[in-house]
Amino acid sequence: MIAYPARIPLLDADFAYLLKVQARIDAKATYSDKVSAAKEEWKGKSATVFGKIRTNLHSTVHRDEMCAYCESSIADEVEHIKPKDLYPGEGFCFENFLMSCGPCNRRKGNKYVVRTKDGVKEVLRKLGEAIDAMPDGDPRFFDPFCFNPMKFILLDLRETFLFSALAKQDHPDHDAVLLTIDILGLNSREALVERRKKAYRKYLSLARDYLRSPEPERSHQAAVFASGWHPTVWFEMKRQQKLIPELQELFSACPGLNGL
Numbered sequence: 001m002i003a004y005p006a007r008i009p010l011l012d013a014d015f016a017y018l019l020k021v022q023a024r025i026d027a028k029a030t031y032s033d034k035v036s037a038a039k040e041e042w043k044g045k046s047a048t049v050f051g052k053i054r055t056n057l058h059s060t061v062h063r064d065e066m067c068a069y070c071e072s073s074i075a076d077e078v079e080h081i082k083p084k085d086l087y088p089g090e091g092f093c094f095e096n097f098l099m100s101c102g103p104c105n106r107r108k109g110n111k112y113v114v115r116t117k118d119g120v121k122e123v124l125r126k127l128g129e130a131i132d133a134m135p136d137g138d139p140r141f142f143d144p145f146c147f148n149p150m151k152f153i154l155l156d157l158r159e160t161f162l163f164s165a166l167a168k169q170d171h172p173d174h175d176a177v178l179l180t181i182d183i184l185g186l187n188s189r190e191a192l193v194e195r196r197k198k199a200y201r202k203y204l205s206l207a208r209d210y211l212r213s214p215e216p217e218r219s220h221q222a223a224v225f226a227s228g229w230h231p232t233v234w235f236e237m238k239r240q241q242k243l244i245p246e247l248q249e250l251f252s253a254c255p256g257l258n259g260l
């Protein structure tokens, strides 16, 4: 999970559409009615407007149409960062949308992470549970538009290719990192771990080719880096270059790789 650039503003008419739908949800008398209204409005949402929202969101990602969470599958679903069933007041809020793949969207489901005065906790509503409002608290699920997740998350490139918390155990965000990783299954889905291992080897091979190539050919290879296989893996390779001998050798021979 890597930080995203700022959102591209929506067209006024599309933004106005979202506001109008959200106002209908907000006008409901009770929290429970708002949850039901958000679900119904979502089923009947404008395909035209959401087609444009998808295009808008896709254009902010680092790699064409890739999932914001796992960076390994095509993102074909508009995901609510704060689930609309828990936070109906943000069901049609553009700042609450990003593109994810189906497996990540389904795993996340109705789960979210907040920090309250009692600490960081996961909030969720299971099937059949009473529809009560969610506790107040600071959002701590790692939204790549708001946080730079890599300030808090570390990817092990030496052996496991698993994520862990970069924040120390007593840091207030330590538990938020672990909950985000767990909710998305970033460590438990073996295929994702394999994709990260493969991306590491591909970047290594590409970086060696880059080093051997004459200057005129490098711009072509730089474009391949930019299209990327896994931006988080490449970010970590640059960040951990002094800790891993094969990376240290490569980057000291070709410091220009840091700019890719």
Ligand SMILES: [Zn+2]
Pocket: 067, 068, 069, 070, 071, 072, 073, 100, 101, 102, 103, 104, 105
């Ligand atoms: Zn995904």
